[in-house]
Amino acid sequence: MTIIEIKDLDFAYNGEAVLEDVNFTVRPKDFIAIIGPNGGGKSTLLKLMLGLLAPAKGTVRVDGKSPQEASPCIGYVPQNVHANHSFPITAIDVVLMGKLAPKNRWSRRSAATRREAMAALERMEMEAHADKKIGILSGGQRQRVFIARSLVARPKLLLLDEPTASIDTKGQADFYRLLRELNQDMTVLVVSHDLLVVSRYVKSVACVNKKLHYHDQAEITGEMLETMYPCTVEEVCPVELVAHGLPHRVLMDHEK
């Protein structure tokens, strides 16, 4: 039984290969991090799983179905929690968007749906902010609202794209603890730069740099990094590796 199954996938953008020969399966209840350099194809892979992009070759199956068909059981938390802060929408209305089903347009806003949305906000401890405009919330609070939006459809799979970009370091630890809790009910897949934080919370790791390398444990090996982040003279290596003993520890090089 697999929740995500990708077979022999190729994807090219403007004639340039972004992903090549990717084979990838994720078992249910996994907590997996996708890491890799910028432009390595992480976000593209996520978009393929969401059905926003179609592969040039190969197949993507989510929960045994095509991504479009599986859409109701995928929760998605996007990377940027929207820049337009004056958009007229309240937190609860953002969450209700997660219940969107264009097939039945008239019967969308029942009291029951609203209760479900409220429950999702409560789970994120955001119920007090339900009727506030999304723009006046802090980055971290907005993030929680967006997770509530993805949870309200009761997904089997939760996909998060760089979720900690708008949260401070302490918030990040809380955030990953929260994901670990959610992981008890669903598969969680998180795209991240932050190797250190990730390696502490996830169950497995996949490295994406045109090709995909899957690692069944929450450790990042030196060999894995060398294949994933090849440092040539022309390229600036994005990651500095400090490896002593097992499991290997990885530190990000933040000075760019």
Added chain:
Amino acid sequence: MIEALQFDFMQNALAAGLLASVICGIIGTLVVVNRIVFLSGGIAHAAYGGIGLAFYFKWPYLPGTIGFSLFAAMVMAAVSYTVKHRADTIIGVIWALGMAFGIILIDMTPGYNVDLMSYLFGSILTVPRSDLLIMAAIGVMMTVLVAYYYQDLLAMSYDEEFARIRGVPVKKLYFGLIGMLAVTIVLVIQVVGLILIIALLTIPPFIIEKYAKSLVQMMWASSLLGAVFTVTGLWFSYRFNLTSGASIIMVSGVVFLISLVVDKIRVAALKGR
């Protein structure tokens, strides 16, 4: 103002202004939140090409102008949908081309030439009853369409990617929105003029956006605010014998500036707390 309303033309002007306010309140809200103000300006100016065509070939005004504007609008929609980062340039080109095309066609049309000023500022004081009926019909049609697709429009405007994932037909909806915008602009232009329509499309929704908590709220509040601007502007125009369209825009502009100042003070007060 009350005695002014004894005149038929004043009653019609008022009705036309109110109808335009409501239509612009609804569509303008979607224009502002989807950031297609520039595209709306492009459609409104390119529409002049349609007016030129209709004159030159002696076509009836509405089908000729709407046909041409829809064509220009769909080109702009396609460009802004596929190559977002280049959209403004290409819209600018269509904007200028459409207008020049219209002016040349009108130059080449023998006999009576339409006045460019009446296209820019409309002739709200000479609106016939039949145009009022057309505007009312469009207003109703648009309200129904927007109500039916409300959730989809909301999702598309707020988070297009998410809407797509949830199966909202984003592409159809976007082209539909711009088609509706083109028809609206052409119909309302002959009544209130291109400059007033851009003002009514953008100024009330922009003022309201900061205070509204939902798109519906923003739509009806913008319609109401637009109506207040129109009535006040018409009063000034009647009282001081000024051009009606320009008076309405001046009123809107003054309130717009006041709202900016109020907002600055409000933000400062929030920070000071």
